[in-house]
Amino acid sequence: MNGNVWIGILIPFVGTTLGALMVFFMRAEMNEKLQKALLGFASGVMIAASVWSLLIPAIDTSEEQGVIAWIPASVGFLLGMGFLLLLDTLTPHIHLNDDVPEGIPANLKKTTMLVLAVTLHNIPEGMAVGVAFAGMMSGNTMISLAGAFALSVGIAIQNFPEGAIVSMPLRSEGHSKGKAFLYGAASGAVEPIAALLTILLTSLVVPILPYLLAFAAGAMIYVVVEELIPESQTGTHTNIGTIGVAVGFTLMMILDVALG
Numbered sequence: 001m002n003g004n005v006w007i008g009i010l011i012p013f014v015g016t017t018l019g020a021l022m023v024f025f026m027r028a029e030m031n032e033k034l035q036k037a038l039l040g041f042a043s044g045v046m047i048a049a050s051v052w053s054l055l056i057p058a059i060d061t062s063e064e065q066g067v068i069a070w071i072p073a074s075v076g077f078l079l080g081m082g083f084l085l086l087l088d089t090l091t092p093h094i095h096l097n098d099d100v101p102e103g104i105p106a107n108l109k110k111t112t113m114l115v116l117a118v119t120l121h122n123i124p125e126g127m128a129v130g131v132a133f134a135g136m137m138s139g140n141t142m143i144s145l146a147g148a149f150a151l152s153v154g155i156a157i158q159n160f161p162e163g164a165i166v167s168m169p170l171r172s173e174g175h176s177k178g179k180a181f182l183y184g185a186a187s188g189a190v191e192p193i194a195a196l197l198t199i200l201l202t203s204l205v206v207p208i209l210p211y212l213l214a215f216a217a218g219a220m221i222y223v224v225v226e227e228l229i230p231e232s233q234t235g236t237h238t239n240i241g242t243i244g245v246a247v248g249f250t251l252m253m254i255l256d257v258a259l260g
Contacts, residue, residue, distance in 0.1 A: 004145060005133050008152045009195035012129060015156030016122075016188025019163025023171050023180045026164070033240050038161030039232035040244025043224045045158035046125075047245070048252035050217040053151040054128060057135065058213035060142040065207070072210035079211070080218025084124060088226065091120055118166050118187040121227060124219030125155050126194025131212045133195070134202035138209065150259035154252040159188060 055073055062069040092106035094113040101113050108116075132151045135143035167184030171177060202212055232241030 004149075005137065005199070008133050008149055009126075009129055009192045009199070011149075011152045012125060012155045012159050012191045012195075013188045015159035016163040016191070017185045019160040019165075020167040020181045020184025020188075022164040023167040023177050023184065026168065032235070033237050035165060036232045036237055036241040037244040038165060039228050040241035041248035042158040042162055042244075043228040043232065043241075044245040044248025044250070045154050045252040046220045046224050046228070046248075048249045048256065049128065049151055049154050050220045052253060052256040053132060053147065053154070054213045054217035054220075057132075057142045057147075058210040058217070061135070061213065062210040064142065065210070067210070072208075073214045076211035076214025077218035077221075080124065080215035080220075081222045082218075083215070084121075084219045084222035084226075087120055087123070088222075091116060114169065115166065115183050115187050117227070118162065119190050121223035122159075122188055122190050123194050124216055124223060125159070126191035127198045127212075128216035128220060129155060129191070130195030130198030131202055131209070131216050134199045135209050135213065137199070138202070138206045146259040147256065150255045154255050155191075157251070158248060159191075163188060 055077070058073045058076060059069045062072045088102065090104055092101055092103040092108055092113055094101045094117060101108075106113075129148075129152050132143055132148040136145050136148045163184045166187050167180040170180035170183050175183070198212065198216075202209060229241075229245070232238070232244065
């Protein structure tokens with residue numbers, strides 16, 4: 001892999017780390033309106049990335065390979081949804097505004113399960129970046145270096161508030177700023193790992209690239225539907241979350257169309 005690929009798969013992790021750094025500059029508890037806006041923004045970015053950076057290239061690549069275009073996109077998308085459903089069912093974790101843990105019962109601290117919840121939905125984001133760069137490296141004409149970077153930057157942008165959303169609650173629960181930052185940054189470490197593993201896998205089996213693109217899209221949409229949007233629509237100020245979705249979706253769409 002060349003230097004551009006290494007930079008590309010590390011950019012989302014940098015976004016998470018910079019977001020986690022906000023624990024040193026913000027008060028102990030994040031404003032509810034800001035939290036909903038950030039959750040909505042992340043949702044919009046992931047939805048747009050799933051469509052423009054993953055599903056459409058999956059369909060176009062299938063047509064280029066002479067395959068019925070909707071089959072790999074549909075199969076891969078459903079497999080991605082199913083994979084995240086399985087991880088969500090098995091992995092002990094707890095969501096931001098919940099008190100009841102999900103997954104297999106485990107004697108873990110709430111902070112650990114909160115980090116596991118965020119780590120869980122960082123996996124498809126890492127896969128998405130990895131499969132985009134793998135497609136570019138394979139010579140796929142539907143995925144350019146600029147397009148792969150657009151996806152990477154888009155995910156990094158939504159990872160910035162995500163890093164803050166993880167670290168700030170940890171700080172409000174009494175953890176030191178340094179420990180809250182480390183937990184927040186660590187939640188994003190899985191992304192470059194998932195991206196690297198996906199690149200290695202795809203380089204061996206290029207014919208299944210459309211399936212992997214759609215798989216990553218399905219996994220990302222699962223996270224949006226299962227976690228991000230519900231959390232942005234609980235309680236009051238839900239319109240702020242909806243506005244965040246619109247802004248995030250539009251920004252990611254512009255990035256992909258302009259750079260892709």
